[in-house]
Amino acid sequence: MSINVLPGGLPLLGHAMDLLRRPLSFVEQLRDTGGVVRFNLGPRPSYLISTPDLVKEVLISKSHCFDKGGPLFKQSKPLLGNGLVGCDREQARRSRPLMNPAFHHSRMARYTEVMSQVSREIADGWTDGSTVDFDDQMNIATMDALTRCLFAGVSDTETAAEVRTVMQVIVNGVGRRAFIPISFVHKLPLPPKLREDAAMRKLHTVVDGVIASYRQGGVDHGDLMSMMIMAQDDAGNGMTDTQLHDEVRSIMVAGTETSATMMLWMAYALHQHPDIRARMQEELDLVLAGRRIDYEDIPKLEYTSRVVQEALRRYPVAWLLTRYATVDVEIDGVTIPAGSDVMFSPYAEHMDPRNFDDPFAFDPDRWLPSRARAMHRQAFLPFGAGVRKCVGESFAFTEMMIMVATFFGSWTITPVHEDPEPTASTTYRPRHTHFTLRRR
Ligand code: HEM
Structure with missing residues (x-):
């Protein structure tokens, strides 16, 4: 399958400025481009994974191919040590x-x-x-x-x-x-x-x-x-x-x-x-x-x-979660090379009209058992999954x-x-x- 690559982006910076300046609309744009979309953060190729089924692959069925990593975790190591929030799979x-x-x-x-x-x-x-x-x-x-x-x-x-x-x-x-x-x-x-x-x-x-x-x-x-x-x-x-x-x-x-x-x-x-x-x-x-x-x-x-x-x-406060691929791994027919940053966004999933009717509306009754039954479990990710x-x-x-x-x-x-x-x-x-x- 041919891969979706986000066009545009600046030399060296890639799409980093988009992520900084308009983070929410940027992840929605990536989501609407395809299930697996490649974009560049600085020189590093990154991937955003959307749709509940694909996110489930990353977090559950193929979780052994991914680990926590990325700049935030590395920077915070002196403060977080080997605690659960930032530690690798083996330690966890x-x-x-x-x-x-x-x-x-x-x-x-x-x-x-x-x-x-x-x-x-x-x-x-x-x-x-x-x-x-x-x-x-x-x-x-x-x-x-x-x-x-x-x-x-x-x-x-x-x-x-x-x-x-x-x-x-x-x-x-x-x-x-x-x-x-x-x-x-x-x-x-x-x-x-x-x-x-x-x-x-x-x-x-x-x-x-x-x-x-x-x-x-x-x-x-x-x-x-x-x-x-x-x-x-x-x-x-x-x-x-x-x-x-x-x-x-x-x-x-x-x-x-x-x-x-x-x-x-x-x-x-x-x-x-x-x-x-x-x-x-x-x-x-x-x-x-x-x-x-x-x-x-x-x-x-x-x-x-x-x-x-x-x-x-x-209002998913943990709006963007990151992993990196520890081995080459195929998601939705696309091979993600080992070492790539892989992200998924609870915000983009929660605001996707394919996952929730009228997603921007604040409607507590969508959680009535009769209505909630129809939802995809992996579409609701405020606490992550797996x-x-x-x-x-x-x-x-x-x-x-x-x-x-x-x-x-x-x-x-x-x-x-x-x-x-x-x-x-x-x-x-x-x-x-x-x-x-x-x-x-
Ligand atoms: C509304 C409040 C909270 C939200 C939205 C939230 C959200 C999340 C999310 C999304 C993750 C998964 C991150 C990932 O997969 O990369 C996570 C992990 C974690 N959270 Fe929370 N959290 C909340 C409150 C708490 C509280 C109250 C505690 C402890 C007292 C806590 C402790 C942790 C720990 C230790 C992890 C890492 C788990 C692991 O990697 O095994 N969180 N949280």
């Missing part, structure tokens, strides 16, 4: 089974308590009529929730707050590396690098202390860290201290800004659809009657969960339910700018993040 094969139990649904009830408590504390700090940077608020909320779900056994709040502060520096560092993909810049002893080094040292000291006391105590604190420490593979081996360090950083990087950004999109979606907001608030009033949300409430909030599900479809699917999917969904119920159940949250001005770099996010808060 060993560490993923050791990470899964910490995120098992049987642990969620405990995590829910923490998430609910954290959300309530944040909302209690809000003043009626004030305008806030909602992005900051949501980042504090998700960072706090995850820190406290990781280290429930760390009773002093000072240490927990310290972890949150240093993690913010590390998360920002990963983002910065994605924006400036020139490796020597990140090695220069400039203020950001010095801050990162200090943050890494501080985190090491704290996490070392936690590991030592947890290992000695041998108690299950009901948190992520206890499970990560207790997990063993079939041969009875657990994670080394270095691996635990790397996984802590990895889940903090993967599991805070993503969830926080989803809450920003949620605030825009509910503002733009007052009918949906009213129907959701009615359900929340009925089920919760003003009390704090618990784990048992979640299955009762059917409409709210469809709203969350639709937000994940309409062996490297998001390990925190249930954690994230539960957290969104808790935060939506707490924040939007009691407050009307109105954007200062009507137009969010979507942008897409490491994540797909609104440019404008200021909102006015009014108690309902």
